[in-house]
C-alpha cells in the first residue's frame with residue numbers, strides 16, 4: 115500500500131465517523147479522532163507486549179537496546195515522559211458521544227469531565243509531554259512490568275484510562291532506530307524494491323485463486339496485489355519438514371497452497387492450518403523470534419507461497435496491524451468468542467470489516483439470502499419478523515446473521531438499526547473457517563429453535 119492509499123483509507127474511515135457522529139466542531143472531532151487512534155495503538159502495543167512477555171515471547175526486542183544504546187536521546191525521551199493521551203480529551207466542548215467508536219471505554223474519563231464547559235487551555239498542544247500534573251499518575255501501569263519499577267512518582271508516564279502505555283514506546287516513530295520494530299514506514303523512504311519472481315501465467319492464475327481466499331490479500335488494492343504476487347516464491351515441503359522453527363528469526367511469511375501445516379509451541383501442538391491460510395506473520399510484524407514451529411503435516415507434502423520479510427512489512431504489515439489493533443479488544447469481550455484462542459481471534463480480526471448503518475437501516479432483511487455474519491461494535495438493533503413483530507433487541511457485543519449461514523436458510527428475521535450502528539462483518543467462508551469452536555456455541559444458541567420458524 116502506498117502512503118497515498120494509506121492516507122486515503124484513514125481519511126475514508128474518518129469520513130465515515132464524521133457522518134456517523136455528526137460532530138458540532140468538525141476540526142476538534144478530527145483532532146480527537148486521530149489522537150485517540152494513536153493513543154489506542156500505543157496502549158494496545160503495550161498490552162500485546164505484556165501478553166507476549168507472559169508467553170515468553172519478546173515482541174519488541176529492539177526497544178530496550180535502543181533506549182540504552184543512546185543515552186542522550188533516551189534520557190530525553192524518558193524524562194519528557196511522552197504521553198499518547200489526546201491533548202484535547204479533557205478540553206473538548208463538543209464531546210457528547212463521538213469518541214472513536216471502537217474503544218469508547220478507553221477514554222471515558224476524558225469525556226466525562228468535559229461535556230459542557232470550555233476550559234481556558236482548550237488548545238494546548240504537545241500531547242501532554244511534561245505535563246503529567248494534569249494527568250493521572252501511574253495507576254494503570256502494569257505493576258508486574260519491571261521497566262516501570264523505577265519510574266514511580268510525578269514524573270512517571272501519564273497514563274491513559276484503563277490502558278498501559280510503554281515508557282517512550284515507539285515515541286520517536288519516524289526517527290528512532292527502534293523504529294523498525296513496528297514501523298512499516300521505514301521501508302517507505304529507502305530504496306526498497308520488491309523482488310520479482312518469474313512466474314508462469316499458470317502459476318499466477320493458481321496464485322490468484324489461492325490468494326483470493328486469504329483475507330490479508332483480499333483487502334489489498336490491485337497494484338499491491340500485483341506486487342505481492344510477483345514477489346511470492348513457491349516452496350515445497352515433505353511431510354515432517356520444519357517450515358518454521360520456534361525461536362528462529364523471521365524471514366518469510368507463508369500462504370498455504372496445498373496441504374496442512376501443524377503448529378507446535380514448546381513441543382505441544384497448538385494449531386493446524388490448511389489451504390488458503392497464512393502463517394509466519396508474527397515474527398515479521400514484531401521482529402520477535404518465531405513463536406511456534408510449523409511442520410508440514412501432509413503425506414503428499416505441502417506447497418507454500420513465501421513472501422519475503424521486507425515485502426511483507428512494506429505491503430501487508432500496516433494493514434494487518436491496524437486491523438488487529440482495531441478489533442482485538444472488541445473481540446475479547448464478545449462472549450460467544452471466549453472459546454477462541456488469542457491466535458484465532460487475531461485471524462478473525464484480519465477477516466473482519468467495518469460497516470456503519472444509520473437509524474432505520476435494515477441491516478439484514480427477512481427472506482433474503484444470507485451472505486454475512488455480524489458483530490455489533492456499537493449501537494442498538496432490533497430484530498423483528500413480519501408476522502411476529504419485534505422479537506428482541508441487540509447491542510454492543512451481540513451478534514446476528516448466523517441462522518441463515520448455519521442452516522443455509524433465508525434470513526429468518528429483519529435486523530434494523532435503532533440508532534447509528536457499527537458492525538464488524540464476516541463473510542460466509544470466514545464464518546465457517548474462522549469461528550472455529552464458536553460455531554458450536556452459535557448452533558446451540560439458535561434463537562429460532564423454539565419458534566417453529568424453520
Ligand SMILES: Nc1ncnc2c1ncn2[C@@H]1O[C@@H]2COP(=O)(O)O[C@H]2[C@H]1O
Nearest residue numbers: 377384385393394395396397404405406
Ligand atoms: N498458537 C500459536 N502461537 C503462536 N504462533 C502460532 C500459533 N498458531 C499458529 N501460529 C503461527 O506460527 C507462526 C510461527 O512463526 P511466527 O511467530 O512468525 O508466526 C506464527 C503464527 O503465524
Ligand SMILES: Nc1ncnc2c1ncn2[C@@H]1O[C@@H]2COP(=O)(O)O[C@H]2[C@H]1O
Nearest residue numbers: 497505514515516517518525526527561
Ligand atoms: N427470535 C429470532 N428469530 C430469528 N432470528 C433471530 C431471532 N433473534 C435474533 N435473531 C437474529 O436475527 C437474524 C436474522 O438473520 P439470520 O436468520 O441470518 O440470523 C438471525 C439471528 O441472528
